Amino acid sequence: MSRRGDWVYENNGGTCVAIAGADYCVIAADTRLSVGYSILTRDHSKICELADKCVLASSGFQGDIKALHKNLAARELLYQHQHNKRMSCPAMAQLLSNTLYYKRFFPYYAFNVLGGLDSEGKGCVFTYDAVGSYERTGYSAQGTGSTLIMPVLDNQLKSPSPLLLPARDAVTPLSESEAVDLVKDVFASATERDIYTGDKLEIVVINKAGTKREYIDLRKD
Amino acid sequence: EQLINLLDTFTRVQAQRPKRPTGRTATSSNARKKGEEIESGDAATPPSSPSIHRFRNAGDAMMKLDMSALETQFGAPAGEDGGLLFDVDGAAMPAMEFPNCPDFDRFQAKTKDMVKNKRGTTTLAFIFDKGVIVAADSRASMGGYISSQTVRKIIEINPYMLGTMAGGAADCQFWHRNLGTKCRLHELANKRRISVTGASKLLANILYSYRGMGLSIGTMIAGWDEKGPGLYYVDSEGARLKGNRFSVGSGSLYAYAVLDEGYRFKMSVEEAGELARRAIYHATFRDGASGGCVSVYHVGPDGWKKLSGDDVGELHYQYYPVEKTPVEQEMTDASTS
Numbered sequence: 001m002s003r004r005g006d007w008v009y010e011n012n013g014g015t016c017v018a019i020a021g022a023d024y025c026v027i028a029a030d031t032r033l034s035v036g037y038s039i040l041t042r043d044h045s046k047i048c049e050l051a052d053k054c055v056l057a058s059s060g061f062q063g064d065i066k067a068l069h070k071n072l073a074a075r076e077l078l079y080q081h082q083h084n085k086r087m088s089c090p091a092m093a094q095l096l097s098n099t100l101y102y103k104r105f106f107p108y109y110a111f112n113v114l115g116g117l118d119s120e121g122k123g124c125v126f127t128y129d130a131v132g133s134y135e136r137t138g139y140s141a142q143g144t145g146s147t148l149i150m151p152v153l154d155n156q157l158k159s160p161s162p163l164l165l166p167a168r169d170a171v172t173p174l175s176e177s178e179a180v181d182l183v184k185d186v187f188a189s190a191t192e193r194d195i196y197t198g199d200k201l202e203i204v205v206i207n208k209a210g211t212k213r214e215y216i217d218l219r220k221d
Numbered sequence: 222e223q224l225i226n227l228l229d230t231f232t233r234v235q236a237q238r239p240k241r242p243t244g245r246t247a248t249s250s251n252a253r254k255k256g257e258e259i260e261s262g263d264a265a266t267p268p269s270s271p272s273i274h275r276f277r278n279a280g281d282a283m284m285k286l287d288m289s290a291l292e293t294q295f296g297a298p299a300g301e302d303g304g305l306l307f308d309v310d311g312a313a314m315p316a317m318e319f320p321n322c323p324d325f326d327r328f329q330a331k332t333k334d335m336v337k338n339k340r341g342t343t344t345l346a347f348i349f350d351k352g353v354i355v356a357a358d359s360r361a362s363m364g365g366y367i368s369s370q371t372v373r374k375i376i377e378i379n380p381y382m383l384g385t386m387a388g389g390a391a392d393c394q395f396w397h398r399n400l401g402t403k404c405r406l407h408e409l410a411n412k413r414r415i416s417v418t419g420a421s422k423l424l425a426n427i428l429y430s431y432r433g434m435g436l437s438i439g440t441m442i443a444g445w446d447e448k449g450p451g452l453y454y455v456d457s458e459g460a461r462l463k464g465n466r467f468s469v470g471s472g473s474l475y476a477y478a479v480l481d482e483g484y485r486f487k488m489s490v491e492e493a494g495e496l497a498r499r500a501i502y503h504a505t506f507r508d509g510a511s512g513g514c515v516s517v518y519h520v521g522p523d524g525w526k527k528l529s530g531d532d533v534g535e536l537h538y539q540y541y542p543v544e545k546t547p548v549e550q551e552m553t554d555a556s557t558s
């Protein structure tokens with residue numbers, strides 16, 4: 001017998017990807033919002049610009065995601081007023097981790113990827129699970145298409161582990177335009193095989209010149 | 222009737238939104254005096270909370286039953302901003318919100334399945350005559366999917382203390398960071414470093430208070446303090462064990478086999494590091510949930526130092542180099558010549 005309030009989550013699908021480069025970061029997400037087998041809208045953005053050098057893309061339950069983005073944007077504004085500067089990406093990364101963990105027993109059903117430039121201007125990507133465990137990586141994919149996309153990114157971008165001693169150089173070899181092309185290709189493939197991914201792709205590129213946004217059409221079926 | 226109400230709420234106390242702590246911190250008791258609702262971020266007050274207040278008043282009027290063992294220790298940071306800006310006691314007890322659902326345990330079991338949190342897997346630590354060796358793999362899995370091969374499972378709490386991560390990645394990361402904060406506050410308050418005994422006790426007490434909630438942490442706190450090397454195993458069931466050799470995680474049985482066989486109290490640092498590396502490598506060989514890179518740290522009187530970090534794929538060929546059979550050797554010679 002299912003009772004009211006028994007299960008409050010739903011998965012709205014979608015995929016988010018981020019790739020960090022030497023001086024840029026690409027964050028991309030599709031714009032399809034689904035419930036079960038239905039598409040509710042083809043035009044829903046999963047990306048939130050939290051600070052000038054920090055962008056968050058989340059897939060999962062869009063109700064929780066909306067609340068999470070609002071929460072973080074408000075905290076960023078408070079930080080701005082207190083410290084007279086915008087939050088850096090690594091600072092926002094830890095804030096997001098704590099925000100997610102504080103709801104450890106009633107989680108935000110959100111799979112997040114945070115991308116941006118760190119204080120030295122190098123690209124950084126932070127990848128999360130739903131309760132806040134995070135790690136800085138060179139690239140990441142989250143969402144329903146992540147298991148389709150990650151192997152391709154591993155193939156193209158995998159670099160020696162940062163845990164190795166003696167340390168080996170780990171720079172993503174791609175240029176900004178190559179990374180954007182890779183993202184487009186990877187989403188095109190994921191759209192073929194994941195029912196929750198498609199319609200449109202929103203790509204945000206951050207580099208020292210600023211933020212650029214681009215929309216690409218994907219298969220609508 | 223009051224007694225019936227009292228007993229009624231008494232039996233449901235675990236599943237309900239936790240009571241505000243009674244005078245645990247000055248700030249929270251001020252808020253109670255002001256009669257304000259303590260905010261913990263979002264969520265509307267669940268309909269059950271008036272009965273909690275009724276419970277408290279009913280208890281005052283009647284015989285004082287000692288319910289302190291039932292009190293869950295969740296402090297809500299008080300203050301007009303709801304603890305957003307000035308989280309003075311945030312390090313002590315983070316305010317955790319609870320869902321107002323009829324069956325807490327079933328809800329937790331279902332969210333665990335849905336969310337498939339990252340879990341980590343083979344770690345070990347042992348004391349020998351020159352200090353403590355701590356080693357771990359670096360794979361994290363979400364269900365059957367490998368979510369990362371580069372997880373830092375050895376967490377640097379401070380320059381002379383290390384913690385390991387096994388179980389839920391988020392749980393370990395968060396509570397180790399919290400422990401690091403508390404250790405630093407202890408140093409500032411007492412003008413001396415905290416002992417490994419003290420640090421492990423701090424962590425164990427927190428985890429005990431969350432016992433039964435579904436946290437999954439199997440950690441070892443290793444360090445060097447005034448008494449010499451210290452090693453404690455602490456887990457989310459509330460256990461805290463002092464010992465000389467521990468291995469935690471899904472691959473721990475394989476690591477124990479190699480570790481116990483090769484262990485001697487008197488070893489050089491290199492030998493001890495190599496033993497640890499071999500033990501973790503063998504665990505990654507047989508356990509599907511362990512892999513990635515083996516990291517080995519040594520904690521000595523001057524603090525910790527990373528001894529080695531090796532990819533287990535490459536280690537395999539170091540330990541078991543491929544010996545070509547004569548036919549294969551001829552084929553490679555023929556193709557190169």
